[in-house]
Structures are given as C-alpha cells and as structure tokens.
Amino acid sequence: MARPLYFDCDTGIDDSLALAYLLASAEIDLVGVGGVHGNVTAAQGVENTLRLLDLAGRGDVPVAQGASAPLVGEFGGGAAWIHGANGIGEVELPEAAAKAISDDAADLLLRLSHEYAGELEIVAVGPLTNLGLALQRDPSLPERVRAVTVMGGAALVPGNITAVAEANIAHDPEAAQLVIAAGWPMTLVPLDTTLENQFEEEHRAQLVASDIPIARAVGEALDFYFDFYVELYGRRSSALHDPLAAAIAVGGIQPAVAPRVPVEIDTADGPSRGQTVCDLRGQRRGWVDRADANVRVVLETATQLAPHLTERLLALGAPRGR
Amino acid sequence: MARPLYFDCDTGIDDSLALAYLLASAEIDLVGVGGVHGNVTAAQGVENTLRLLDLAGRGDVPVAQGASAPLVGEFGGGAAWIHGANGIGEVELPEAAAKAISDDAADLLLRLSHEYAGELEIVAVGPLTNLGLALQRDPSLPERVRAVTVMGGAALVPGNITAVAEANIAHDPEAAQLVIAAGWPMTLVPLDTTLENQFEEEHRAQLVASDIPIARAVGEALDFYFDFYVELYGRRSSALHDPLAAAIAVGGIQPAVAPRVPVEIDTADGPSRGQTVCDLRGQRRGWVDRADANVRVVLETATQLAPHLTERLLALGAPRGR
Numbered sequence: 001m002a003r004p005l006y007f008d009c010d011t012g013i014d015d016s017l018a019l020a021y022l023l024a025s026a027e028i029d030l031v032g033v034g035g036v037h038g039n040v041t042a043a044q045g046v047e048n049t050l051r052l053l054d055l056a057g058r059g060d061v062p063v064a065q066g067a068s069a070p071l072v073g074e075f076g077g078g079a080a081w082i083h084g085a086n087g088i089g090e091v092e093l094p095e096a097a098a099k100a101i102s103d104d105a106a107d108l109l110l111r112l113s114h115e116y117a118g119e120l121e122i123v124a125v126g127p128l129t130n131l132g133l134a135l136q137r138d139p140s141l142p143e144r145v146r147a148v149t150v151m152g153g154a155a156l157v158p159g160n161i162t163a164v165a166e167a168n169i170a171h172d173p174e175a176a177q178l179v180i181a182a183g184w185p186m187t188l189v190p191l192d193t194t195l196e197n198q199f200e201e202e203h204r205a206q207l208v209a210s211d212i213p214i215a216r217a218v219g220e221a222l223d224f225y226f227d228f229y230v231e232l233y234g235r236r237s238s239a240l241h242d243p244l245a246a247a248i249a250v251g252g253i254q255p256a257v258a259p260r261v262p263v264e265i266d267t268a269d270g271p272s273r274g275q276t277v278c279d280l281r282g283q284r285r286g287w288v289d290r291a292d293a294n295v296r297v298v299l300e301t302a303t304q305l306a307p308h309l310t311e312r313l314l315a316l317g318a319p320r321g322r
Numbered sequence: 323m324a325r326p327l328y329f330d331c332d333t334g335i336d337d338s339l340a341l342a343y344l345l346a347s348a349e350i351d352l353v354g355v356g357g358v359h360g361n362v363t364a365a366q367g368v369e370n371t372l373r374l375l376d377l378a379g380r381g382d383v384p385v386a387q388g389a390s391a392p393l394v395g396e397f398g399g400g401a402a403w404i405h406g407a408n409g410i411g412e413v414e415l416p417e418a419a420a421k422a423i424s425d426d427a428a429d430l431l432l433r434l435s436h437e438y439a440g441e442l443e444i445v446a447v448g449p450l451t452n453l454g455l456a457l458q459r460d461p462s463l464p465e466r467v468r469a470v471t472v473m474g475g476a477a478l479v480p481g482n483i484t485a486v487a488e489a490n491i492a493h494d495p496e497a498a499q500l501v502i503a504a505g506w507p508m509t510l511v512p513l514d515t516t517l518e519n520q521f522e523e524e525h526r527a528q529l530v531a532s533d534i535p536i537a538r539a540v541g542e543a544l545d546f547y548f549d550f551y552v553e554l555y556g557r558r559s560s561a562l563h564d565p566l567a568a569a570i571a572v573g574g575i576q577p578a579v580a581p582r583v584p585v586e587i588d589t590a591d592g593p594s595r596g597q598t599v600c601d602l603r604g605q606r607r608g609w610v611d612r613a614d615a616n617v618r619v620v621l622e623t624a625t626q627l628a629p630h631l632t633e634r635l636l637a638l639g640a641p642r643g644r
C-alpha cells in the first residue's frame with residue numbers, strides 16, 4: 001500500500017526535482033500539494049506545480065495555493081538569481097489543464113489529515129507558513145500525522161541566507177518554531193547534508209536526453225541552477241536540498257548520521273534570527289539520541305542521492321499500475 | 323625587545339596554565355593582569371592570580387580586580403564543577419605577599435595603553451567585561467593597542483554553555499560586542515580549535531614531577547580539570563582553551579586556518595543569545611579573508627599546543643635575564 005503524502009513547496013528548481021521524485025516513488029501516494037511563498041511568489045510556485053504535474057500526466061493531484069507571506073513580516077522577494085524569474089530556470093512549460101483548488105494549502109492539509117488520519121505524511125521544502133497556519137487552525141493536527149520531514153536549517157555548517165540561518169526556516173521563523181514544537185515525529189534535513197549531495201552534469205545530461213517530459217523539463221531547469229552553484233562548488237553542479245528531504249521521507253535514501261536532539265528556532269531580532277538551533281553538544285564521542293529531543297536531524301546520508309534520483313526520474317515513463 | 327602584554331582572566335585552571343605560559347615566554351613582558359568574573363568571582367580569580375604570580379616569583383606584576391558582573395545582568399555563579407570551588411582545582415597555594423592595586427582592571431588597562439602606546443597587546447581569556455568597560459571609559463583605547471587576542475566563541479562547533487554559545491562570550495555578550503566592534507586588530511580563538519588542543523596525563527605528569535612551583539601547582543590543579551573532561555573526551559585529559567589564546571598571541575603556536583571574517587555577537591534574548599556569529603559562508607573552496615572582516619578566527623593550529631606548553635612551563639626555572 002502506497003503511503004499518503006502531502007507535499008508543501010515553493011516551486012523552485014530543486015522543488016521541481018523533489019516533486020518529480022515523489023511522482024516517481026511507488027512507496028507513496030501524492031495526495032496533495034500546497035504552495036507557499038519562498039523561492040518565488042506563492043502564486044508562481046503553484047503555477048509551476050500545476051504545469052509540472054500536467055507534464056507528468058498527474059493533473060489529478062489536488063494543488064492548493066497557500067500563504068503568500070510569512071506569519072510575521074513580508075514576502076522576501078524570492079530568489080530569481082538562483083531559480084530564475086519564473087522559479088524553474090526560465091524553462092517555459094505548457095499551461096496546465098487543472099487549476100488550484102479553492103481551499104488554501106493549510107485547509108487542504110487539514111482535510112487530508114482527516115481523510116488519511118494516522119497515515120498522512122508531510123514533506124515540506126519551503127518556508128513553513130502553511131504548516132504553521134494549519135497548526136494554528138487546528139492544534140490537534142499532529143495527532144493525525146504519521147511523520148513530518150522538512151528541508152531546512154544548518155546545524156554545524158554556515159547558513160545560506162545569513163551567517164547562521166538557512167533560507168526556508170529564516171523566511172518564516174515563527175511558523176518554523178510552531179512546526180518544530182508541535183510534537184509530531186519530525187525529521188529535519190539541513191544544509192549539512194543537502195550540500196553534500198550534489199547533482200552533476202552527467203546526471204543532468206541523462207535527464208535532458210530523456211523522452212519523459214517532466215524529467216527533461218527539470219533537467220533543462222537545472223541548467224540555470226548549475227550556474228548559481230559555480231561560486232559555491234567551483235564547477236557547474238547543484239546541491240540537492242529539496243529532493244533529499246523527499247528521498248529521506250520516502251525511504252529511498254537512508255540517513256547515516258541522524259541524532260534525535262532538541263531543536264529550537266531563533267525568533268528573536270538578533271543576528272541569529274531564523275537560525276535552527278540544534279543542540280549537538282556532548283555528541284563528540286558518538287552520536288546519541290537525546291531523551292529531551294523533538295527532532296531527528298539528518299547530518300549524513302548513507303549513499304549519494306544523485307544516482308538514485310536520476311534512476312527514479314528516468315523510470316517515470318514506465319507503467320505505474322495506478 | 324619583549325612586547326608589553328596585558329592579560330585579562332578569570333583564574334580558572336586553564337587561565338592558570340595561560341598565566342604560567344605567559345610568564346615563561348620571553349617574547350612578551352607581562353605588564354599587568356586584570357581579573358574578571360567568570361569561572362570564579364572576580365575576587366577569587368584575583369586572589370588566585372596573585373598567589374600564582376607569587377609562586378613564580380613575579381609579585382612585581384601589577385594585578386587589578388575588575389568587574390564582578392557583566393555589563394547587563396548578574397554574575398553567572400562560576401563553574402565550580404569544572405575548576406573547583408576555589409577555581410584552581412582545590413589546590414591550596416600560599417598567600418601572596420603582593421595585593422591587588424587600587425585601580426580597577428579597566429583603569430589599569432587604560433593606563434598601560436598610554437604607557438605602552440602603540441605597543442600594548444591584550445590577551446583576554448574570560449568574559450570581556452573589563453575590556454568593554456575600558457572601551458566605554460575611553461573609546462580611543464584601540465588606537466593605542468597593537469593586537470587583541472580573545473579566547474571565545476564557537477564558529478562551526480556546538481557551544482559549551484548553550485547549544486551555540488561559548489561561556490566567555492555568553493557571560494557578557496554586550497561587552498563582547500563592544501570588543502568585537504572596536505576596530506582593533508583582533509584574533510578570536512574559539513572552541514573549534516581549543517577543543518582540538520588537548521593536554522594529556524603524560525604532559526600533566528611532567529608538570530607534577532617538576533620542582534618549579536608554579537608548574538607543579540598547575541599540574542596538580544589539572545587533576546580536577548581532567549575529571550571534568552572525561553565526559554567530553556572519554557578519558558582523563560583537558561582542552562587547552564586559555565593557554566592556546568596566549569600561545570597564539572605570543573607566537574609560540576601558529577594558526578593553520580584563520581580566515582579574517584565578519585563576526586558579530588548575538589545580544590538578543592533568543593536561544594542564540596551569546597553566540598559568536600562568525601560569517602564563514604562562501605569558504606567552501608578554500609579559506610579566504612573577507613574585505614568586510616573585523617576578526618581573525620583561528621579554526622586550526624599548525625601544531626599541537628601541549629608539547630610546547632609543557633616545554634615552556636618546565637623551562638620556567640631557568641634564568642630569564644630579567
């Protein structure tokens with residue numbers, strides 16, 4: 001039985017990879033997608049999601065637009081220099097037949113949590129505003145959710161939006177703190193490991209050469225993304241932020257180092273605002289789970305994601321028996 | 323010519339090691355010592371400093387008591403479980419002939435900065451309250467100071483007093499921010515490297531077996547300190563926090579990785595209060611100095627401190643020609 005999964009994203013090039021990966025994963029059933037501000041406006045992200053789903057022949061998946069700004073403050077303006085002005089590397093996709101549903105993303109998530117009570121899993125790879133709103137509307141939500149996997153934070157490496165803060169968390173620290181403190185089984189996939197899982201030209205070439213429309217589209221979008229990463233890695237390639245969270249949630253990639261520790265989001269107004277404070281003290285002699293932990297923090301993966309991700313995306317054309 | 327050096331400390335077992343190291347270093351002339359709250363009360367730290375100096379036959383060095391509490395808030399209560407109730411591992415030293423001078427530590431520092439204008443170097447291994455007070459009393463102080471070396475912070479490793487904050491900085495974040503922003507040539511020696519420089523039983527045994535009174539005394543004090551570090555390292559040994567800052571300031575130990583980067587102290591009231599925010603973004607492809615840097619952050623040393631420290635302390639009995 002495929003596990004029901006709600007995906008929350010700000011689509012985004014690596015969000016697109018994560019979405020394609022989820023569509024290619026028979027372990028899960030993508031029962032809904034919410035869009036949130038982040039890499040692009042919430043509206044642009046939803047448009048990208050709808051077109052990617054259409055391209056994959058999955059216009060049946062309900063897509064809901066969510067928050068266009070964080071719980072506190074305003075939309076950060078996106079990251080056009082990383083993801084392109086349209087969020088998917090300036091790749092132009094055909095208009096989708098389907099439209100977003102009338103519910104907003106938080107309401108979609110709440111509805112799905114009842115429909116699949118006790119079974120629903122959540123993967124969130126953008127700012128956590130939609131999840132925060134859902135928790136505010138119904139604090140009993142965690143009782144009906146089986147697992148939450150979030151791409152976010154920087155535990156023992158520098159941040160990517162400030163010296164210590166990672167963008168997803170920092171774009172809505174108040175919502176992130178609600179999510180972190182909600183008491184559900186939560187896994188965090190921070191920069192520590194997403195930056196160590198890289199997608200190379202050899203992988204991208206396989207996607208671009210494919211006759212599977214969504215695989216080819218994300219391969220083409222990665223062209224833009226690869227340019228951004230030259231400064232970081234010294235070569236055209238990319239980190240695999242969002243697809244790594246998806247792959248860990250699905251079970252396609254296993255964590256190798258993932259201690260359960262206390263995690264707190266800095267919501268104060270100092271230079272550390274938006275930091276994901278992971279308490280990794282006392283772990284020098286071997287990683288151990290803490291009794292007072294609220295989050296499992298993935299610091300290393302057992303294997304590299306890129307070959308697995310490429311393989312799954314290239315199998316997207318194969319019959320799914322759905 | 324020996325370089326004039328002012329030492330600010332909260333004496334402390336590793337402060338004692340640093341003090342002995344400075345006395346043993348012909349490169350510098352210890353022209354004054356200030357005491358500050360931290361590992362112990364300011365008064366207890368000054369008493370320890372006076373007795374250690376007396377034991378080394380250096381009762382001539384002026385010692386001034388400084389701040390007994392941070393600029394904001396109250397004395398943290400010390401760390402008796404690490405340093406012993408008296409700060410020097412319950413070792414009882416003979417009373418010193420000399421007393422503290424009547425000036426407080428900040429005034430001593432200011433006086434020395436005029437006496438050795440342009441030449442004075444500062445090594446600070448406790449909370450930075452005395453330096454902060456000196457800066458408040460005379461903002462022109464940095465013009466007369468050649469170099470400042472501080473033991474403090476945690477750049478890419480967990481903190482030791484909170485998940486992200488190191489004790490010296492966190493015990494007075496407001497003072498630390500004043501010091502960090504003062505515009506003088508500043509070197510920070512954080513936990514990243516002090517925890518990697520360890521003192522072992524073999525080194526301690528050499529000190530204890532010595533007939534040099536101060537070397538033997540700190541060797542005996544380390545017995546208590548070694549017990550604390552069993553939980554961290556899994557064996558009796560210790561980190562070399564304060565003496566590493568002293569050795570880097572003196573030049574006895576060379577930094578191997580020490581980028582100049584922007585550093586800021588978190589003085590907000592969130593979970594990151596007291597964090598030393600070192601901006602190490604974009605350093606993945608090789609460490610580079612940043613044009614907007616204010617601090618040199620020592621992340622690795624070229625050699626281990628313990629053999630060098632032991633050698634210097636065991637040479638303390640030799641004639642200094644002073």
